[in-house]
Amino acid sequence: MTRVNVSSGSPYEKPIGFSLASRMGNNIAVAGTAPISVESTTACPGDPYGQTKQCINITQAAIEDAGGRAEDVIRTRIMLTDISRCEDAARAHGEYFGEIRPACTFVEVSALIQPEWLVEMEADALVVENQ
Numbered sequence: 001m002t003r004v005n006v007s008s009g010s011p012y013e014k015p016i017g018f019s020l021a022s023r024m025g026n027n028i029a030v031a032g033t034a035p036i037s038v039e040s041t042t043a044c045p046g047d048p049y050g051q052t053k054q055c056i057n058i059t060q061a062a063i064e065d066a067g068g069r070a071e072d073v074i075r076t077r078i079m080l081t082d083i084s085r086c087e088d089a090a091r092a093h094g095e096y097f098g099e100i101r102p103a104c105t106f107v108e109v110s111a112l113i114q115p116e117w118l119v120e121m122e123a124d125a126l127v128v129e130n131q
Contacts, residue, residue, distance in 0.1 A: 052092035083108035
């Protein structure tokens with residue numbers, strides 16, 4: 001079985017030993033994805049809704065780069081530094097995944113790597129050929 005790794009371009013991938021996403025067979029796993037803009041800064045500072053949308057966009061691109069589609073997503077995990085802002089993140093998740101309806105977990109964490117990150121996301125997908 002061939003492994004397909006999808007890079008985020010982060011200089012930390014090699015020293016830490018991770019990929020943004022990894023596919024083995026029909027399974028795609030997307031690592032914790034932070035709200036990083038194309039300029040490599042934090043997207044939507046102070047806005048959990050906007051940060052969740054950015055995390056979803058990055059996650060979706062990684063799944064597509066690994067040969068999957070949005071409809072293949074079977075599980076998401078949303079980590080928030082302030083669970084009282086969960087409705088903002090849930091609204092962004094629902095706008096994107098409302099019809100797909102993967103299993104989803106929202107959890108509060110004490111901190112993320114960058115203090116301005118309010119949200120981080122993981123996803124798993126199962127690619128079913130010939131649908």
